[in-house]
Amino acid sequence: MLLHGHPKLYAMKEIIKLETIAETHQFLGIGNPKHPLISVLRIGEVLRQLEVDNVKYSLGLFQVSLKDNCPYTLVNYGRNSYDYQEGTMVFSAPNQVLEFKKAEAIEKDKGWTLVFHPDLLRKSELGKKMEKFSFFSYSSHEALHISDDERETISDIIQKIEKELSNNIDAHSQTLIISNLELLLNYCVRFYDRQFFTRTNLNQDIASEFEQFIQAYYRENKQLELGIPSVQYCGESMNLSPKYLSDLLRKETGKSTQDHIHKYIIEKAKNRLLNSKESASEIAYSLGFEYPQYFSKIFKKKTTMSPSEFRNSLN
Numbered sequence: 001m002l003l004h005g006h007p008k009l010y011a012m013k014e015i016i017k018l019e020t021i022a023e024t025h026q027f028l029g030i031g032n033p034k035h036p037l038i039s040v041l042r043i044g045e046v047l048r049q050l051e052v053d054n055v056k057y058s059l060g061l062f063q064v065s066l067k068d069n070c071p072y073t074l075v076n077y078g079r080n081s082y083d084y085q086e087g088t089m090v091f092s093a094p095n096q097v098l099e100f101k102k103a104e105a106i107e108k109d110k111g112w113t114l115v116f117h118p119d120l121l122r123k124s125e126l127g128k129k130m131e132k133f134s135f136f137s138y139s140s141h142e143a144l145h146i147s148d149d150e151r152e153t154i155s156d157i158i159q160k161i162e163k164e165l166s167n168n169i170d171a172h173s174q175t176l177i178i179s180n181l182e183l184l185l186n187y188c189v190r191f192y193d194r195q196f197f198t199r200t201n202l203n204q205d206i207a208s209e210f211e212q213f214i215q216a217y218y219r220e221n222k223q224l225e226l227g228i229p230s231v232q233y234c235g236e237s238m239n240l241s242p243k244y245l246s247d248l249l250r251k252e253t254g255k256s257t258q259d260h261i262h263k264y265i266i267e268k269a270k271n272r273l274l275n276s277k278e279s280a281s282e283i284a285y286s287l288g289f290e291y292p293q294y295f296s297k298i299f300k301k302k303t304t305m306s307p308s309e310f311r312n313s314l315n
Contacts, residue, residue, distance in 0.1 A: 014055075014056065015056045015057065015058055016055060016056070016057040017057070018057065019059075019060035020036075020060065020117065021033045021036055021039050021115060021116075024039070024041075024061065028041070034165045034166065035177070036117075037117040037119055037120040038114070038115070038117070038120055038161070038165070038181075039114075039116075039165070040112055040114050040158060040162050040165065041114075041115065043111050057097070058095055058096065058097045058098070059094065059095070059115065060094045060095060061094055061116060061118075062092070062093060062094060062116050062117075062118070062136060063090075063091065063113055063115050064089065064113070064114040064184070064185075064188075065090050065092075065111065065113040065114070066087075066089050066151070066154065066155075066158075067090070067111045087147070087148070087150075088143045089143060089145075089154070089188065089191075091133075091135045091136045091138065091144075093136040094118060098140075114158065116181065120177075120181075126178050129182075132189075133188070133189065134244075134246075135188065135192055135243070135247075137242070137243035137244075139241040139244065142244040144188060145195060150187075150191050154188075157183055160180050161177060161184075164176050164177050165177070196251040203248050203251065203252045206238070206245075206252075207248070210238065210245070210249065210257070210260065211260070213237065214229065214234075214260070214261065218264075223286075224286070226288070227288045227289075229261060231245070231246060231256075231257045231261075234261070245257050263302070265298075266298070266299060266302045266303065268287060269283055269284075269295070269307065270303075270310065272286075273311045280295070280296060280306075280307035283295070283307070295307070
């Protein structure tokens with residue numbers, strides 16, 4: 001489970017900021033970490049002493065968490081809350097503001113949270129690949145739901161990391177820890193792909209909803225005030241994180257959110273070029289472009305012709 005708090009009550013509006021593994025351990029009251037840049041927190045060991053409710057916190061760390069009987073609700077601050085089901089994994093990038101709301105405690109929590117500092121990966125190949133793991137930017141209600149077999153696979157890797165952390169640090173420790181961490185993240189990519197695939201009907205509904213959203217945006221002429229809809233704007237308007245929306249659309253259609261936006265705009269531009277006497281600049285401004293040159297660049301990239309060449313080719 002993600003980080004919870006310290007055994008004292010904090011003001012509801014206070015945001016607790018923790019930058020290091022050591023500060024996190026101190027905040028939780030669980031002793032010194034075995035490694036300065038990575039730690040596995042077995043939540044059952046600290047949950048009994050927690051008296052925190054509605055605490056907001058921000059970590060300068062990556063977090064990977066597996067829920068198992070945890071009496072807390074996670075909130076991506078400013079977004080939806082998510083009441084965890086068994087076998088649920090969530091991910092958080094550094095400096096995201098999260099909140100926990102305490103619920104009625106049930107059985108002993110068996111989940112864990114893996115936290116690691118960005119410095120762990122600075123000189124590694126994994127550090128260069130972290131953008132690939134876009135689920136660190138997903139919202140809490142876009143969690144990964146894993147099967148018992150998948151949970152066993154993930155738990156085995158976590159145990160290997162814990163075992164490595166229990167050993168004395170030597171010249172091989174960093175390599176072995178990072179290789180196991182990369183293995184863990186690659187399995188999560190596989191399991192998310194499985195989840196996207198098994199939710200095809202739901203994903204198709206979201207893809208259709210997105211197309212309707214773009215159509216409504218231009219039908220209501222919002223582009224004249226707000227410009228071209230950004231990926232961020234689209235995601236938030238649909239109550240999805242931008243990364244999750246793009247990944248979902250890419251899995252379902254082969255195209256990202258940005259690709260879909262540009263495709264819709266180019267189709268509208270083609271119709272205007274063929275059915276009006278407006279200049280390319282006038283069409284660009286009416287579609288929400290601040291600079292006509294950018295419109296021409298995108299149009300040529302998508303059609304291999306400039307707007308004027310396209311107009312002339314069909315006249």
